[in-house]
Amino acid sequence: MIIVLLLVLPLLASLILFTGKLGKHSREFALIVSLLEFGVALVAGYAFTFANHKILNLSLNLKQLLDIDIIINIDAVSLLMIMLTTLLVPVIIASNNNRKVRNHNFFGLILLMQMALIGVFTASEMILFYIFWELAMIPIFLITAIWGGQNRLKISVKFLIYTVVGSFAMLIAILYLYTLTPAPHSFSFDAFYHLKLPYSVQVPVFLAFFLAFAIKIPLFPFHSWQAETYNVSPVQGSMLLAGIMLKMGLYGIIRFILPICPDVVAGGSLIFLPLILFGVIYGAIIAIRQPKLKKMIAFVSLSHVGIIALGLLSNNHYGIEGAILQMFSHGVNVVGFFLCYQIIVIRTGTDIISDLGGIASAAPKFATLFLVVVLANVALPLTNSFVGEFLILLGLFQSNIYIAVIAGLTIILGAVYMLRMFQQVMYGPQTAVTTNFRDLTVREMLLFVPIIISIFLVGVYPSFVLQMLQTAVK
Amino acid sequence: MYAIITISIVAIIVLFFGAIEKKAPLLPVVYVGLSLAFILNLVGWNQSVHYYNEMYIADNFSIAFNGVLIFTTLLVFIFAPVYYKPVKRPLEDIYALILFALVGSLIMTAFGNLLMLFVGIETLSLSLYILAGSKKFDPNSNEAAMKYFLTGSFASGFLLFGIALLYGASGSMNLEAIKQYVILNQAHMPGMLTIGLLLVAIGMTFKIGAAPFHFWAPDVYEGSPTLITTFMATVGKVAAIAAFFRLMSSSFAEVESIWKLTLTIFAVATILIGNLSAFYQDNVKRMFAYSGIAHAGYMLIAVIALKQQAAGVLLLYSMSYTIATITAFAVLILVREETGTFSIKAFNGLAKHNPREAFAMTIAMLSLAGIPPLVGFAAKYNLFVSAIGQGNLPLVIVAIIGSMISVYFYIRPVIAMYAKLPSGTAAIDSSSNYKKQITLAAVLMILLGLIPGVFVNLI
Numbered sequence: 001m002i003i004v005l006l007l008v009l010p011l012l013a014s015l016i017l018f019t020g021k022l023g024k025h026s027r028e029f030a031l032i033v034s035l036l037e038f039g040v041a042l043v044a045g046y047a048f049t050f051a052n053h054k055i056l057n058l059s060l061n062l063k064q065l066l067d068i069d070i071i072i073n074i075d076a077v078s079l080l081m082i083m084l085t086t087l088l089v090p091v092i093i094a095s096n097n098n099r100k101v102r103n104h105n106f107f108g109l110i111l112l113m114q115m116a117l118i119g120v121f122t123a124s125e126m127i128l129f130y131i132f133w134e135l136a137m138i139p140i141f142l143i144t145a146i147w148g149g150q151n152r153l154k155i156s157v158k159f160l161i162y163t164v165v166g167s168f169a170m171l172i173a174i175l176y177l178y179t180l181t182p183a184p185h186s187f188s189f190d191a192f193y194h195l196k197l198p199y200s201v202q203v204p205v206f207l208a209f210f211l212a213f214a215i216k217i218p219l220f221p222f223h224s225w226q227a228e229t230y231n232v233s234p235v236q237g238s239m240l241l242a243g244i245m246l247k248m249g250l251y252g253i254i255r256f257i258l259p260i261c262p263d264v265v266a267g268g269s270l271i272f273l274p275l276i277l278f279g280v281i282y283g284a285i286i287a288i289r290q291p292k293l294k295k296m297i298a299f300v301s302l303s304h305v306g307i308i309a310l311g312l313l314s315n316n317h318y319g320i321e322g323a324i325l326q327m328f329s330h331g332v333n334v335v336g337f338f339l340c341y342q343i344i345v346i347r348t349g350t351d352i353i354s355d356l357g358g359i360a361s362a363a364p365k366f367a368t369l370f371l372v373v374v375l376a377n378v379a380l381p382l383t384n385s386f387v388g389e390f391l392i393l394l395g396l397f398q399s400n401i402y403i404a405v406i407a408g409l410t411i412i413l414g415a416v417y418m419l420r421m422f423q424q425v426m427y428g429p430q431t432a433v434t435t436n437f438r439d440l441t442v443r444e445m446l447l448f449v450p451i452i453i454s455i456f457l458v459g460v461y462p463s464f465v466l467q468m469l470q471t472a473v474k
Numbered sequence: 475m476y477a478i479i480t481i482s483i484v485a486i487i488v489l490f491f492g493a494i495e496k497k498a499p500l501l502p503v504v505y506v507g508l509s510l511a512f513i514l515n516l517v518g519w520n521q522s523v524h525y526y527n528e529m530y531i532a533d534n535f536s537i538a539f540n541g542v543l544i545f546t547t548l549l550v551f552i553f554a555p556v557y558y559k560p561v562k563r564p565l566e567d568i569y570a571l572i573l574f575a576l577v578g579s580l581i582m583t584a585f586g587n588l589l590m591l592f593v594g595i596e597t598l599s600l601s602l603y604i605l606a607g608s609k610k611f612d613p614n615s616n617e618a619a620m621k622y623f624l625t626g627s628f629a630s631g632f633l634l635f636g637i638a639l640l641y642g643a644s645g646s647m648n649l650e651a652i653k654q655y656v657i658l659n660q661a662h663m664p665g666m667l668t669i670g671l672l673l674v675a676i677g678m679t680f681k682i683g684a685a686p687f688h689f690w691a692p693d694v695y696e697g698s699p700t701l702i703t704t705f706m707a708t709v710g711k712v713a714a715i716a717a718f719f720r721l722m723s724s725s726f727a728e729v730e731s732i733w734k735l736t737l738t739i740f741a742v743a744t745i746l747i748g749n750l751s752a753f754y755q756d757n758v759k760r761m762f763a764y765s766g767i768a769h770a771g772y773m774l775i776a777v778i779a780l781k782q783q784a785a786g787v788l789l790l791y792s793m794s795y796t797i798a799t800i801t802a803f804a805v806l807i808l809v810r811e812e813t814g815t816f817s818i819k820a821f822n823g824l825a826k827h828n829p830r831e832a833f834a835m836t837i838a839m840l841s842l843a844g845i846p847p848l849v850g851f852a853a854k855y856n857l858f859v860s861a862i863g864q865g866n867l868p869l870v871i872v873a874i875i876g877s878m879i880s881v882y883f884y885i886r887p888v889i890a891m892y893a894k895l896p897s898g899t900a901a902i903d904s905s906s907n908y909k910k911q912i913t914l915a916a917v918l919m920i921l922l923g924l925i926p927g928v929f930v931n932l933i
Contacts, residue, residue, distance in 0.1 A: 068927075127855065130846065131846035131847050131851070134845055134846045134851075135846060135847060138840075138845070142892070145889060145892065145893045146892055146893055152893065153889055153893050153894070156889075156893075157882070157885065157889065160881070160885065161881070161882060164878055164881045165878055168874045168875070168877060168878045171858075171874060172870070172871055172874050175858055175859060175862045175870060176862070176867060178859065178862070179862050179863060179867075185863070
């Protein structure tokens, strides 16, 4: 029943928020609910590790009433993603101190999104999955379209069109696979996994799923919505997008492409590995030249998730394990990065890198935390990204040495753009906007606590997660 | 049958009240009469009664669809006092005509004989011709009525000619007899029957507003009074598609080969033309005309895939389409009343002053676009599943591409309402009556989305 609680709690809370009865207390209410949700997720994690798994599965036959069967269950991958979601959502809610955006609907949408995301990560029935998948899109679209910056309408509609195209492609694939399941047809994941498709069928199925996921992640030729949307969205929206939502696409690859189209993946995923690889390098190079901090984060993110996708499609269990772990790490790191970005923007009113400088001498505490986040993004040993990226590269090396070597370049490029940015923003002479830079308040430091803890916890002691994943990957 | 009698009597009472110039009792009589008809309609559930030598068949299919039609008409009447507020005279003629049109549509879903089909269609159409022109001094309304009448009577001609040919080939107008004849002559179909079926199909396609016989729809929808457009777009369309489904499934299900390809082409064309044309409309009313065309295309898919559960799927689809369309039109009427235009710009900033109306409109739009978890998604998904189960994958892919396109134009009013600043100076204030009705429609839409399975498995 824990699983029901995980879904229902944020849903109810968001409905309460939408009524607007809470007024000024909306933010506190949302924060408390999201912390409770994290508590529930911890209980689920405890149950998964130490107790029996029964309470983590739910199967209801509601064909007569709802026209779908509700099958939800939590395995290691789901659990990790639920942890990520429930860990980040409180941070995202608490990080909001923009008075203009302090609206009950805003928090209601965030919680609704959380519910949809947890639904995506737990559903074990195709149509249920699809419903949650689409439901997750609506709140983020509205957040961008209503509270976004300049040009928000055009950009949010572009984002919407992109994702809708992708999800309809997925819907076609789902319906097609449904017809292939033995009669009586079924939409459950198990039925889909038992299909042994011939290669000629796997290719179109792979293409349809890949289109949907590549748009969501986003991967190279389908990424053009990303930088604009991140840029125009309020920071909380960008955190949701980069931290959690793009994991939906990667999660989709794990759930569908790997088990349903194994031969395509084993054969090198058609022509897509080089394309993704190109996107990885391309994102990194653009990130070096990017004058605006927020856009830079977008391109860094493009580069990093490309690596994760390469790991997932490497057809090697090290690569897949590393990629799953890196999904978690990337979410944490990118949200940490956005937190730092938000602090800089609120204090200085600009995010143009060349206008900043010398913050470190004015705000030593902030400098330390920012450095930790930056180093985690660079994948320094002892931080979380190191474990993931190392495993991904190891896996790639075993499957395709050329791709591994070129992908390894991104670690160097990553150090270049990250450290260069850090040097320009934090060191050097102070500029007009940074002279009165206040150091962090206690409230802001608290925001970093979950981020820093997970950076080091996963970085120093990754084996407890990896052990869990190993069984799941097999 | 009792429902038809009740509604006819109510229509006559309404005319009578108009004759003695009493305005007050008109609508209450209509409400009570329609509610009574709704209940009487449900009485025959699971009994499959035949009337007058199988002229009229009250089986579960017709009862379910008649329920939808009566309920939809009731909703239309609920919005009538708001729409006709400025009009002082009793309006008995318009109400009575709507009721007579409803009677026609009830006959259409339940016919057991091709003659009854024709009688039903003509009862519906003749009333609609007059209703389309019921804004006597508005040239657009007159134009709509004229266009509708000319093209519509032409289509009726096709239909009648087709019926004659079917009769000539099979020797009967009874659906069951035609079915027997078709099964007997399955090996080599006489050309007369094939041509007759094609002509009937053309007539029906015209009535549901599907391509390539859809040209009347945008102009007629735009020119007619909005309340009548609502009625036309919901009751008119659902009755016609239900009649078409009944004809195909009870007489021609065994000879798919002679009509499947034609109808598939019609459906593909309808979906693409409807969605692509709606894409370019700045006039919301016109956009709904094209959206209605596109939905006619989706409903044609149910006719093409008429085995298994398709009847239930069509029922769910009709319900989701009618309720969403009525809600959208209700908001449109309100917006038009305040701003004087049907342009998409009229919706700018609506959410600021009228959050309830904006919310209802959003739900309606997202449901029409087929976004989960609303009922529109459940309807489309069931439709696609039943079609794909019978090997219509290419058709479903086209339909999904159509839905993809439709998201854009359905989301435009939503964006205008929430993210743009109001263009006018004054806030739109709606009467408290209206709020209740719009809320009712929105709640219905959400409730329906919670239990779609019930309707799919109903018939």
